Amino acid sequence: MPDSVAKKQESEPQDYKIKTVKCPKCGGKRLQITTETDTHVKTSGGGYSSTKGCLGWLVLGPFGLLCGNCGSKQKTSVDTTNKTYWVCSDCGNKFRNLEDWKNELEKEDTAMKASLCISVFALLGAAFFWVSHISFMGKLLLILAIVYVLMAFAQWNLLRKEKEEYQKLEHESTEA
Structure with missing residues (x-):
């Protein structure tokens, strides 16, 4: 038994590096x-x-x-x-602080995905009303879908820039 434990410990990679924070x-x-x-x-x-x-x-x-x-x-x-x-x-x-910033980025990513889901449902609703010859509701939902797509695109751009800033700060402020 002790030999198998020793072999298992030897085969595990030693990628455990302690990161310390430094001023960027x-x-x-x-x-x-x-x-x-x-x-x-x-x-x-x-x-x-x-x-x-x-x-x-x-x-x-x-x-x-x-x-x-x-x-x-x-x-x-x-x-x-x-x-x-x-x-x-x-x-x-x-x-x-990198951990707090990462949590905020995850929340913003979730909000962006929710905007995209709402826009997809609005597009489906617009198509349904358009086919049902209720063009007013179809147009209204189409406008709503366009607004949500634009909002999601703007959120995506801001989130992308913020993630780049996060990665830059993470690279500059941590060392192994």
Whole structure:
């Protein structure tokens, strides 16, 4: 048994290289990690309701105008995103953390593929309505399909450029 384990270990390739991060600008290895938090607060609803105020005025007179403030609920949603960066202590260069950037690229790739799927379904719907002699819906879906194809093409171009930047940064900032 021990001989088979030793042979198995010898036959496995030794491609395990530890990659270290270095500054793509100066090549320095004295790096600190920092996180930037981007918070968006969105408030909807609430405020004065003119419909309630007018109805209150009809029923209660001038004091009824205050009814416009009754029952108003305000909804607030908070969206927080964190981005991780490396900062070089030697030259002060700030560059993206590769793992986070790779995850963002995968999400953008998924969104682009979804746009293409929507455009295909819109084209199929346009063809169906065109054959069924409902030309208005056919034209509408055709326009929708064209818009989604253009959006997917624009996303593809941006994604391609961003992937090139990612690969360049990956090559410049890691060493085996």
